[in-house]
Amino acid sequence: MRLARGHVLIGINDEALLAGARDIEAALREALHAHGLADEIEVIETGDLGAAGQGVVLSVYPDGVQYAGVGVEDVDEIVTEHLLKGRPVERLRLAARPIAPTGLTGKQPRIVLENCGVIDPESLEEAIASGAYEAMAKVIESGVLPADIVDVVKQSGLRGRGGAGFPTGLKWSFTAPGDRKYIVCNADEGEPGTFKDRLILEGDPHRLIEGMMLAGYAVSASAGYLYIRGEYQLSIDRMQTAIDAAREAGLLGEGIFGSDFTFDLEIKKGAGAYVCGEETSLIESIEGKRGYPRIKPPYPGAVGLWGKPTVVNNVETLANVPPIVLHGAQWYRGFGTEDCPGTKVYTILGHVENPGLIEVEMGTALRVIIDEYGGGVRGGKRFKGALIGGAAGAFVDEASLDVAMDFEGLKDYAAVLGSGAILVFDETVSMVDVLHGILHFFRHESCGQCAPCRLGTAQLVETIDRIASGAGSVEDLGLLRDIATMMRNTSLCPLGQSPILPIETVLGCFGDEFTERLTDGATAPSSRQGRN
Amino acid sequence: MRRLLEKYAPSKEHMLDMLHDLQQDEPRNYLTRDALRAVAEYVNISLSEVVSTATFYSMYSLAPRGRHIIRICESPPCQLVGAESLIDLLAQHLGIAVGETTDDGAFTLETTSCLGVCGVAPAMMIDEELVGNLTPARIVDAIEAVRRRDATG
Numbered sequence: 001m002r003l004a005r006g007h008v009l010i011g012i013n014d015e016a017l018l019a020g021a022r023d024i025e026a027a028l029r030e031a032l033h034a035h036g037l038a039d040e041i042e043v044i045e046t047g048d049l050g051a052a053g054q055g056v057v058l059s060v061y062p063d064g065v066q067y068a069g070v071g072v073e074d075v076d077e078i079v080t081e082h083l084l085k086g087r088p089v090e091r092l093r094l095a096a097r098p099i100a101p102t103g104l105t106g107k108q109p110r111i112v113l114e115n116c117g118v119i120d121p122e123s124l125e126e127a128i129a130s131g132a133y134e135a136m137a138k139v140i141e142s143g144v145l146p147a148d149i150v151d152v153v154k155q156s157g158l159r160g161r162g163g164a165g166f167p168t169g170l171k172w173s174f175t176a177p178g179d180r181k182y183i184v185c186n187a188d189e190g191e192p193g194t195f196k197d198r199l200i201l202e203g204d205p206h207r208l209i210e211g212m213m214l215a216g217y218a219v220s221a222s223a224g225y226l227y228i229r230g231e232y233q234l235s236i237d238r239m240q241t242a243i244d245a246a247r248e249a250g251l252l253g254e255g256i257f258g259s260d261f262t263f264d265l266e267i268k269k270g271a272g273a274y275v276c277g278e279e280t281s282l283i284e285s286i287e288g289k290r291g292y293p294r295i296k297p298p299y300p301g302a303v304g305l306w307g308k309p310t311v312v313n314n315v316e317t318l319a320n321v322p323p324i325v326l327h328g329a330q331w332y333r334g335f336g337t338e339d340c341p342g343t344k345v346y347t348i349l350g351h352v353e354n355p356g357l358i359e360v361e362m363g364t365a366l367r368v369i370i371d372e373y374g375g376g377v378r379g380g381k382r383f384k385g386a387l388i389g390g391a392a393g394a395f396v397d398e399a400s401l402d403v404a405m406d407f408e409g410l411k412d413y414a415a416v417l418g419s420g421a422i423l424v425f426d427e428t429v430s431m432v433d434v435l436h437g438i439l440h441f442f443r444h445e446s447c448g449q450c451a452p453c454r455l456g457t458a459q460l461v462e463t464i465d466r467i468a469s470g471a472g473s474v475e476d477l478g479l480l481r482d483i484a485t486m487m488r489n490t491s492l493c494p495l496g497q498s499p500i501l502p503i504e505t506v507l508g509c510f511g512d513e514f515t516e517r518l519t520d521g522a523t524a525p526s527s528r529q530g531r532n
Numbered sequence: 533m534r535r536l537l538e539k540y541a542p543s544k545e546h547m548l549d550m551l552h553d554l555q556q557d558e559p560r561n562y563l564t565r566d567a568l569r570a571v572a573e574y575v576n577i578s579l580s581e582v583v584s585t586a587t588f589y590s591m592y593s594l595a596p597r598g599r600h601i602i603r604i605c606e607s608p609p610c611q612l613v614g615a616e617s618l619i620d621l622l623a624q625h626l627g628i629a630v631g632e633t634t635d636d637g638a639f640t641l642e643t644t645s646c647l648g649v650c651g652v653a654p655a656m657m658i659d660e661e662l663v664g665n666l667t668p669a670r671i672v673d674a675i676e677a678v679r680r681r682d683a684t685g
Binding site: 014015017018053054189190191192193194195198229230231232233268269270271272273274285286287288289290291347349350351355356387391421423425429433434437438440441444445447 | 545547548588589606607611612645646648649650660662663665
């Protein structure tokens with residue numbers, strides 16, 4: 001990074017491009033030049049700055065001021081007022097900081113997103129200057145053994161961030177011995193409302209590469225696959241650029257840091273199948289087959305990709321590994337809760353003032369996430385409920401607002417953390433319509449391999465269609481539960497086992513609404529209206 | 533076709549990439565019978581095995597589609613802010629139902645599950661281009677912009 005008095009970071013993602021980020025960047029460079037600031041202030045393209053729905057977002061350093069919804073017409077004012085005269089343009093300032101300044105323990109809780117929106121994701125040099133590959137270098141230089149890495153990850157208490165929350169170190173220790181093993185990173189992020197992994201892929205690709213390398217070192221695997229869903233073209237391009245740069249620099253390949261450790265990785269592009277987020281389906285898909293889930297056991301740790309022992313981890317999980325290895329398990333345990341140390345990245349969406357992406361400590365109350373980070377319910381309306389964890393997640397109502405959000409805390413409310421998507425509903429939303437959408441989603445995404453899920457998802461759709469149209473009966477509500485319970489007990493993979501959770505929780509929290517719709521279909525409120 | 537395939541080792545492992553490339557190379561955005569046969573021959577597996585994989589994934593089509601694919605998101609976060617009525621409007625504007633192609637072969641309308649851009653919901657993609665914060669007016673504008681681009685060639 002060239003030495004400059006200040007930096008303006010411009011977050012480049014799909015949303016920003018849509019809002020004219022390229023034009024704004026050009027205007028900014030032009031204005032800096034016109035005011036003779038081109039040598040003093042550097043403009044840097046970076047990944048997402050964590051504020052969704054805010055158009056083009058700029059961060060000005062060293063001041064740390066963030067501007068949202070910037071247009072070409074605002075550029076001159078920012079340059080003349082702020083960069084030239086040091087007076088931030090108040091009317092453009094982002095209302096709430098999208099990413100937490102301090103967490104439960106009063107510490108800066110950015111671990112996973114530490115570099116997202118701060119570095120240029122296409123520059124290996126900037127990544128290295130921000131600490132990339134330091135953990136890997138330390139491991140090699142100080143002769144840390146693979147088993148020690150497994151131990152430190154175990155002691156850190158890191159749990160899988162893909163949804164299930166299985167202890168990562170334990171998963172690694174279950175990897176069977178063998179001459180050939182694989183590390184697979186699951187970046188098939190398809191849970192509706194979830195895009196945390198996309199931000200890591202696009203914002204800090206080298207962190208993920210290093211996480212995969214460390215996992216490879218820990219379980220003695222020399223090859224990795226990064227399976228990214230086909231719709232994430234920008235993620236695929238950025239990761240490919242990063243892999244090429246790392247390989248070019250000798251950070252990937254044979255003899256890493258002069259040791260005898262060899263590791264390389266390859267991207268696999270998905271082709272549109274939600275079920276491939278399930279680890280054995282994903283393995284089948286990498287092998288070039290239909291993404292049908294396998295019967296477990298055997299688990300991938302024993303029989304995985306091409307029959308070899310394979311570790312499958314989520315993007316966010318692996319992104320936690322380098323700082324754990326670098327700073328130690330005790331440091332990591334300083335964040336979050338006893339059972340769930342560390343932070344969690346959430347996407348907070350729906351009827352909140354500031355939809356977006358946040359990283360907070362595990363155990364942060366749902367109320368704090370919605371009010372302080374999400375800016376509260378949009379338009380001063382009343383909070384009705386939320387769906388936590390995507391379509392396969394759970395509904396909660398007002399009574400659950402103080403739940404400590406982690407894998408354990410949510411259990412008390414019969415809910416799950418899942419993928420980390422929080423969809424907030426205000427008082428105008430019809431929960432019947434929301435469940436209607438979710439059940440249609442499951443029918444569409446059922447892979448069709450096992451009968452309980454193939455038939456069950458279709459029957460759930462028929463039943464909810466009847467209820468939503470006002471032609472349902474009380475028996476239909478019982479039928480939803482019965483079908484979904486049968487599916488949970490007999491389906492092959494988590495997809496078919498999922499619908500029971502949203503059904504049970506929505507009926508538990510908002511059962512009255514369903515009963516009302518049965519008798520009074522025509523006048524029930526509907527959320528299906530266009531945005532004004 | 534052979535040239536596209538030879539980028540990859542002749543192994544089933546690369547089949548998804550091969551299918552992506554061949555489909556993109558075909559102006560009508562689908563996998564022709566010849567393309568499927570070429571993959572089968574190159575990888576040395578049966579045609580039925582290639583078809584079996586190709587038909588599993590929603591991004592592949594075995595029937596001709598429009599020159600442009602419109603994928604509108606129908607996931608709960610988009611639905612919550614009105615995607616459903618927009619799907620109807622889009623279908624009406626194009627004069628086709630979801631899954632169909634316009635008579636002039638310009639557009640195919642498909643629905644998709646979450647595109648991962650929920651911050652700008654409701655959202656759709658036209659080919660590789662993302663269009664978010666959809667309103668009836670923005671939808672019509674986006675379609676007409678593509679039509680104009682095509683007309684000026």
